[in-house]
Amino acid sequence: AVDLAGTDLQTALVGTEFEPSIPTMWVWEGVMPYLTHNSVNAVVRNIASLSAAGSRLVINYQASSLIDVAGRWVAGLLARVRHLEDPFAAEPGLSRWKAETMRDMLERHGFVVESDEDLLSVSERLGSRVTHRRLVRNGRVVVARR
Numbered sequence: 001a002v003d004l005a006g007t008d009l010q011t012a013l014v015g016t017e018f019e020p021s022i023p024t025m026w027v028w029e030g031v032m033p034y035l036t037h038n039s040v041n042a043v044v045r046n047i048a049s050l051s052a053a054g055s056r057l058v059i060n061y062q063a064s065s066l067i068d069v070a071g072r073w074v075a076g077l078l079a080r081v082r083h084l085e086d087p088f089a090a091e092p093g094l095s096r097w098k099a100e101t102m103r104d105m106l107e108r109h110g111f112v113v114e115s116d117e118d119l120l121s122v123s124e125r126l127g128s129r130v131t132h133r134r135l136v137r138n139g140r141v142v143v144a145r146r
Contacts, residue, residue, distance in 0.1 A: 004031060005039045009046045023054035023146075032061045036094050041105060048109040048146065055146040057111055063118065063138050064096040102142055111144035 002012040018024075026047055032040060047057060079086045097105075103113045119139035123130045130136050 004043050005035055009043070009050060013050070018050075020050045021052050023052050023056075024050070026051070026055065026057045028058065029060040032059065032095055032097075034094060040095055041109075044105060044109045044111075048111065051146040053146060057106070057142075057144045057146070059102075059142050059144075060119075061102060061140050061142065062096050063140050064098050097140075099140065099142075102140075106142070106144045111146055114143045114145055116140060116142040 002009065028043075028047075035043070044057075051057070076086045078084075099116050103116065106113055117140065118137050119141060120130060120133055120137040122141060123136060
């Protein structure tokens with residue numbers, strides 16, 4: 001376990017079998033909304049410094065969307081009116097990304113984006129049943145190589 005907001009990955013990997021000269025598959029899933037844009041940039045810079053040529057980075061991230069912002073606002077308002085706990089209180093949503101912004105950030109750190117798709121498209125391609133299409137559409141997965 002590593003606190004990505006404050007821990008250097010190289011330090012965290014000391015004593016493991018990690019070998020930075022061998023291509024690595026990095027899978028970063030379900031973490032990005034809990035980190036600021038600056039923290040995400042720092043982690044990607046750190047991953048890039050540990051990635052040999054041929055490494056891959058797969059990131060699941062949340063896209064910026066008006067529906068997401070409006071939904072969070074309405075849910076918070078309704079919770080306050082009803083004197084309930086905000087359902088998103090533990091889900092800070094510190095960073096949302098546009099696909100272009102994600103690509104630019106990855107390229108600045110030496111990665112080449114191979115694909116970037118919304119999770120609804122991925123689910124449909126795989127034949128998965130989707131019940132909350134708008135929510136799934138806001139999720140994205142990007143694959144980049146070093």
